[in-house]
Amino acid sequence: MEAMKEADFTLDLRGESCPYPVIYTLEALEGMNKGELLQVITDCPGSFRNVPEEAIAHGYTFAQDPVKNGQEYLFYIYA
Amino acid sequence: MFQSVFQRHWNPYVVLIVAGLLSALYFGLTSTVWAVTGEFTRLGGEILQVFGVDVSGWEYYQMVKLDGSTWTRPDGWIVWGMFVGALMMVLLSNSFKVRLPQQRRRYVQGFVGGIIAGFGARLALGCNLAAFFTGVPQFSFHSWIFIVATGIGTFFGAKLTKMRWWKGKPSLARGAGKPSVAKTRVIQPYVGGAIALVYLGFVVYLFSTGQKLLGLGALFGLAFGVLIERGQICFTSAFRDLFLVGRSLMTKAIIIGMTASSVITFVVISVYDMTPITQIAALSTLVGGVLFGLGIVMASGCETGMMYRLMEGQVLFLPVFAGNVIGATVLAYGWDNLGIYDVLVQGGDKINLIATLGPAGAILSTLVMLGVLYALTVYREKSYHRNFELKRGVA
Numbered sequence: 001m002e003a004m005k006e007a008d009f010t011l012d013l014r015g016e017s018c019p020y021p022v023i024y025t026l027e028a029l030e031g032m033n034k035g036e037l038l039q040v041i042t043d044c045p046g047s048f049r050n051v052p053e054e055a056i057a058h059g060y061t062f063a064q065d066p067v068k069n070g071q072e073y074l075f076y077i078y079a
Numbered sequence: 080m081f082q083s084v085f086q087r088h089w090n091p092y093v094v095l096i097v098a099g100l101l102s103a104l105y106f107g108l109t110s111t112v113w114a115v116t117g118e119f120t121r122l123g124g125e126i127l128q129v130f131g132v133d134v135s136g137w138e139y140y141q142m143v144k145l146d147g148s149t150w151t152r153p154d155g156w157i158v159w160g161m162f163v164g165a166l167m168m169v170l171l172s173n174s175f176k177v178r179l180p181q182q183r184r185r186y187v188q189g190f191v192g193g194i195i196a197g198f199g200a201r202l203a204l205g206c207n208l209a210a211f212f213t214g215v216p217q218f219s220f221h222s223w224i225f226i227v228a229t230g231i232g233t234f235f236g237a238k239l240t241k242m243r244w245w246k247g248k249p250s251l252a253r254g255a256g257k258p259s260v261a262k263t264r265v266i267q268p269y270v271g272g273a274i275a276l277v278y279l280g281f282v283v284y285l286f287s288t289g290q291k292l293l294g295l296g297a298l299f300g301l302a303f304g305v306l307i308e309r310g311q312i313c314f315t316s317a318f319r320d321l322f323l324v325g326r327s328l329m330t331k332a333i334i335i336g337m338t339a340s341s342v343i344t345f346v347v348i349s350v351y352d353m354t355p356i357t358q359i360a361a362l363s364t365l366v367g368g369v370l371f372g373l374g375i376v377m378a379s380g381c382e383t384g385m386m387y388r389l390m391e392g393q394v395l396f397l398p399v400f401a402g403n404v405i406g407a408t409v410l411a412y413g414w415d416n417l418g419i420y421d422v423l424v425q426g427g428d429k430i431n432l433i434a435t436l437g438p439a440g441a442i443l444s445t446l447v448m449l450g451v452l453y454a455l456t457v458y459r460e461k462s463y464h465r466n467f468e469l470k471r472g473v474a
Contacts, residue, residue: 010256011249015180017379017395018316019240019323024249026324041258043178045391046311049088054324058467070261071176
């Protein structure tokens with residue numbers, strides 16, 4: 001955790017239902033410079049699976065494992 | 080064990096195969112199928128009756144048999160069982176949270192989409208259950224038309240979803256944002272456990288008082304609710320996400336589940352010499368399917384998916400539920416009163432593949448159709464990612 005750099009952008013998806021978490025995440029990553037770090041905060045249960053799977057399928061990498069925070073998840077993805 | 084059952088979502092392939100087998104079993108036991116929107120239509124009729132509207136003359140209600148109340152119909156208990164099953168699992172996994180959409184426009188989109196989806200589903204005589212997941216295994220040809228039509232409707236829905244004015248601007252901020260503070264006191268699983276005990280006691284009561292059909296409805300409804308919530312089974316995403324981001328997981332899982340269900344239902348029909356449930360295949364199936372496909376994408380969920388999402392606390396699905404019931408009821412009114420039947424349904428026919436192609440032809444053609452669907456899914460996924468990589472390479 002300490003070794004990880006601070007997120008450059010935060011995408012707050014709390015309250016949004018599918019498919020918007022995936023669309024917003026992919027669009028945010030697309031708009032960022034390579035190597036920048038995106039933090040995603042999401043609470044739609046469908047997105048716990050489709051956001052990380054689609055980020056990886058679209059060629060992005062995770063800075064660390066997803067963090068379960070109560071009823072929400074936090075993702076850290078490199079653009 | 081506890082961790083993997085209650086903390087994780089289950090593999091959608093396993094969930095849909097089990098759901099497919101259970102729905103075949105439910106058919107074998109009751110001669111009816113797992114379905115929900117027919118009951119939504121009856122609910123709408125019951126609500127109108129409370130307000131003094133006499134719907135007994137509406138032909139649609141004679142067709143779907145509006146008698147008793149939702150509590151005295153097995154179809155009613157399928158619906159309430161699904162709600163309870165989903166809620167129970169949400170609580171047991173400590174994942175209930177009131178989730179309010181940041182984008183206010185979602186409420187309008189959900190309500191309008193819900194109406195269109197409810198109307199379309201009942202026009203086609205079934206949603207993605209009776210005209211899809213449990214329709215194909217009944218060898219009812221109307222479900223083949225419905226699948227194609229839903230695909231078309233979803234395609235346009237997906238286009239709409241990508242439009243700027245529709246999706247809205249996300250809340251993207253510079254720097255690291257703060258997540259919510261997680262509560263340390265966990266009470267949801269206890270509430271979930273209590274609900275499970277009370278409900279199972281009620282099921283035992285139904286059986287012990289000889290109300291076997293209600294008991295079966297309540298029990299299978301519960302099982303279906305547990306399954307769709309834990310598997311996050313979203314029929315809406317099956318086509319939509321394939322068009323949007325080349326995601327194929329749910330599509331493949333649904334096709335595999337339908338294959339399992341078709342084979343078992345075929346055995347049940349042959350061994351017990353049962354009559355499969357066949358609905359009219361007509362222009363209404365095509366029009367209804369397209370409307371349904373469009374509506375579920377607008378609403379972000381179909382009549383089945385909205386049930387467990389509502390139980391998770393996703394407030395968006397309240398207007399969707401209301402919309403579904405309203406849309407179904409409007410269709411029931413328009414069936415004879417607005418001439419929908421004469422224009423779109425009358426020319427159709429009940430076509431069952433077992434009757435027209437023979438048993439071997441029916442199961443073979445169904446398996447081929449599902450195989451083609453699977454191949455198209457893989458093709459679409461591959462071509463999406465090929466295009467995406469090309470685009471990325473250029474940029």
